[in-house]
Amino acid sequence: MPAAPGTSKFQIELRRHLRGQNISDNLVHLICEIAEASKYVINAVRTGDLGVAGTSNLYGEEQLALDVLSDRIMRKRLIHSGVVCNIASEEMDEIYQAQASADGLYSVAYDPLDGSSLVDVNLAVGTIVSIYEGCDLLQPGRNQVAAMYILYGPRVSLVYTVGDGVHEFTMNNLMEFTLTRENIRMQEEGNIYAPGGLRNKYNDGDEQFIRHLEAKGCKLRYSGGFVPDINQVLMKGKGIFMYPALKGSPNGKLRVLFELNPMAFIIEHAGGSASNGNIPILDIVPESLDQRAPIYIGCKADVKAATDFLAEHKGVPAAAASFVNG
Incomplete structure (x- = not known):
């Protein structure tokens, strides 16, 4: 959305930007409500109790x-x-029905505070949100009408897409979100990587892919937080985040509905790619709320290289894989 004459793009407020995106008033209102809620979340992060609640999800x-x-x-x-x-x-352990009617309404899946265990050591955390038309949440991520995340770091930033570009807004000292980057784009290939999971539990293809990245001189950048690590890849426009299948955990760690789908939707609309190693993340049909999947997400060439290594070493014994790669 171009700025009006005499107006810096840095003064464009979130609601105004959304109204230029050719989306419904209800969706504009919903995204703004989530943005408003994030102001209370960041206040809780900055001032709240770091103790354990005594319950489990x-x-x-x-x-x-x-x-x-x-x-x-x-x-x-x-x-x-x-x-x-x-x-x-x-x-939550089940879907909460706010209204029975689906006419003109939306369904929302979210992770309210991804990486919350990092708060007590003062590392960045975030909120991840996925939005669908109607009441069906268990559908492929490609059907999302919007996805967004809010990063609570040294600055509070909100990144969203409604399928027409990826845009970043930053919270100012009045707690308003104003535009800082518009139409963010990923490069074809990057030089940073953020690998999750214990490496001694990697399968052979993943191990060989990491060695490939090391040989290329790629820089290791991993914080342990999904939101800040994806944000780094996106804002630098280069690199790959991966949380692969692990020995003993074939579906990895991250959840399709709450984490993978919204991030894949954002990265794809910035010109990147996201795969579970076999198919695009956005083509997975989730069967349950807690479904998990491996993920390789970032620059297209890097994601393709990862899936190529997986295909090459599928079923190859560890000793043979090492021999093949010298």
């Missing part, structure tokens, strides 16, 4: 007090937005 993971509070903030905002029918959160 449906994956058996101990919930931090900030997880519970962030989820409550986001869910309440979505319910009262008036434009949401179904809600799924990584911290």
Whole structure:
């Protein structure tokens, strides 16, 4: 969206930018409500209790007090937005129905505070959001009408796409989101990589891919937080994040609905790629809320190289794989 005469693009506020995206008023309202909720989440992160809430989510993971509070903030905002029918959160064990009717309404899946275990060591965390028309959340990520994440770091930034470019907004000292980068694009190939999971549990193809990146002189950049690591790849416009299948964990760690689909939607619309090693992430049909999948996401050439290594070494014993690659 071009700035009006005499107006810097840095003064374009989120709602105004959204109104230039040819989307419904309900979707504009929904994205703005999520942005508004993030202001309360960042306040909780900065001032809230770092102790444990004493409960577990449906994956058996101990919930931090900030997880519970962030989820409550986001869910309440979505319910009262008036434009949401179904809600799924990584911290809830079932879909919450806000309204029975789907006419003109949206369904939202979100991770309220991804990387919350990093808060007590003062590393960046974030909120990830996926939006669909109607009430069906268990559908391929390619059907999303919008995806976004909010990064709570030294600056608070919001990145969104509605399928027509990827745009970054930064929270100013008045807690308003104003445009900082428009139509962000990924390069074809990068020189940074962020590998999740224990390397001694990697399969042969993943191990050989990492050796390939090391031989190219790629720089290792991994924080342990999905949002800041994806944000780094996106904002630098180069590189790859991966959390592969591991020995003993063939589906990796990250959830399709809450993490992979929204990030894949954003990266693809910035000219990048996202795969589970076999098919695009956005073509996966989720069968349950807790479905997980491996992920390779970033520059197209890097993701293709990863999938090529996986195909080459599929079923090859470890000793043979080492011999093949010298």
